[in-house]
Amino acid sequence: MDGMNLDFDRCYRAVSSRDARFDGQFVTAVRTTGIYCRPSCPAITPKRANVTFLPTAAAAQQSGYRACRRCLPDAAPGSPQWNVRSDLAARAMRLISDGVVDRGGVDALSAALGYSTRQLTRTLTAELGAGPLALARAHRAHTARLLVETTPMPMADIAFAAGFASIRQFNDTVRDVFAATPSRMRADAARRVPDAPPAAGTVSLRLPYRPPLDRDWLGWFLSAHAAEGLERWSDGEYRRTLRLPHGVGVAVLRFADTHVRADLTLGDMRDLAPAVARVRHLLDLDADPQAVDDALRADPDLAPAVAATPGIRVPGCVDPGELLLRTMIGQQISVAAAATHTARLVAALGDPVADPYLTHAFPTPATVAARGHEVLTGPARRVDAIVAVAAALAEGTLTVHAGRTAADLRADLLAHRGIGVWTADYVVMRTLADPDVLLGTDLVLKQGARLLGVNPTDQSRWTPWRSYASMHLWRTALTAADRGRVDTRTARPVTEPEDIR
Secondary structure, eight states: OOTTOOOHHHHHHHHHTTOGGGBTTBEEEETTTTEEEOTTOOSOOOOGGGEEEESSHHHHHHTTOEEOTTTOGGGSOOOTHHHHOOSHHHHHHHHHHTTHHHHHHHHHHHHHHTSOHHHHHHHHHHHHSSOHHHHHHHHHHHHHHHHHHHOOOOHHHHHHHTTOSSHHHHHHHHHHHHSSOHHHHHHHHHHSOOSSOOOTTEEEEEEEOOSOOOHHHHHHHHHHHOOTTTEEEETTEEEEEEEETTEEEEEEEEEOSSEEEEEEEESSGGGHHHHHHHHHHHHTTTOOHHHHHHHHHTSTTTHHHHHHSTTOOOOOOSOHHHHHHHHHHTTTSOHHHHHHHHHHHHHHHSOBOOOSSOOBOOOOHHHHHHHHHHHOOSOHHHHHHHHHHHHHHHHTSSOOOTTSOHHHHHHHHHTSTTOOHHHHHHHHHHHHTOSOOOOTTOHHHHHHHHHHTOOTTOTTTTTTOHHHHHHHHHHHHHHHHHTTSSOOTTOSOOOOTTSOO
16 A cells, blocks of 8 residues: 555455554545544444545645544554655655654755655655645644643643744644644543653653564664663663754663553653654564565565564664764674774763763764774774764765665765675665665575575565565574574674675
8 A cells, every 4th residue: 555545445444354554554534523543443433435545644634634532543653664665755754754844844855855845745745645844744743742641841842842833833733633722632641541650851652563573683682782871771671862953862662562662851852753753763663564474474484483583673773873883883893892892982972961871872973083083993994984984974975864765875885985785785774774675795694594594695585575584584593693503703794895894
């Protein structure tokens, strides 16, 4: 169900069966009530003649529908289509979720994507039923609801933190979208029993996902790569600093059966929407794991790994620049050594944070460019390459963000000394949440492939879910290493000669 090509019969079957897998992929607009719902809404299924299906909440709002207060369609997991697709509409949605329009307007979004405002608006309206302003408005409404229901902030502060230009615009939008005043929404939320009181100064949220979700894989990945001072994994809780558009924040994440509990401490509440988007991206919470598992399970060689690890995720990132520099720092050394080197860089050059367990945010590219040679150790060529890439990021001659196409980003990365094929593919996969990157040159992945009897160099195998296949092969090798069956002393991908690792 791509863009506006929503098959009515398939959508109606999903709504009739209250299939939660489709939450976030489309909304049901009911003409007789004037509301729109998520597919799994528990209300009585409306008659076929009374419904229409729209690709986004913004399209429903643009048509005059208001959000169902029972199923809260704006709180559904995001559509997996924005990762599966790499067209202009999908890339625009990634940047809108990160607040680009709220910070710089439609012109900033157009510039980041390399299209004119007119062409961008025409494409989004045709594909998603709403232009960039309407899509951003829907996103602001969702952020406003979160702040109204989860914080004691004054309504005037919420209005500007959510990105509205005025209190009147905030009030009008909330009434239009939710058919309730902000004060009534807060009162209704107060009557609901919270999970647990959040710490002072934080926003506590439930970030939903489509089950299943393999917590063990995410737990291993986050804990193995955690750099002291920047991030911490302890007793199933992941804590890390976030460098956000208006300041530095801290996220504390815990996994539950249907959601991730996120406590976000922010220096500026305008950063709430970007923080949520980046945490969801880090944990791959918008994935459709059943679709992925069903496709990969069809390969009899890979089926045992899928059966052992249903709902595996491809970890994303919270800061593409940080991901790129950390990947280069970790070249040709173990995961543990990479974390140690990263921690040393963070302690020396990062901005201090006030937290009981964390000390600094990851330094900016400009800081690494200016002072990286003072702190970074290892082969001189690698240090020079890291500093040069940091300078390119700081100057804007290298742009790494979720609005790039995979081909363009990969080509730009490979143009820099010290970045080889594996590093480029790894950064593309995690920055864009690209589901179809096969890390076929990775030695640990090759060991997993040998254990399962598959050929990892087959570039057509497992499309369009090759990133998830890579995770299964990687996990298979690491699990075997824990049992002493293979030697993976690096416990990380080992790359081609042109990667200065």
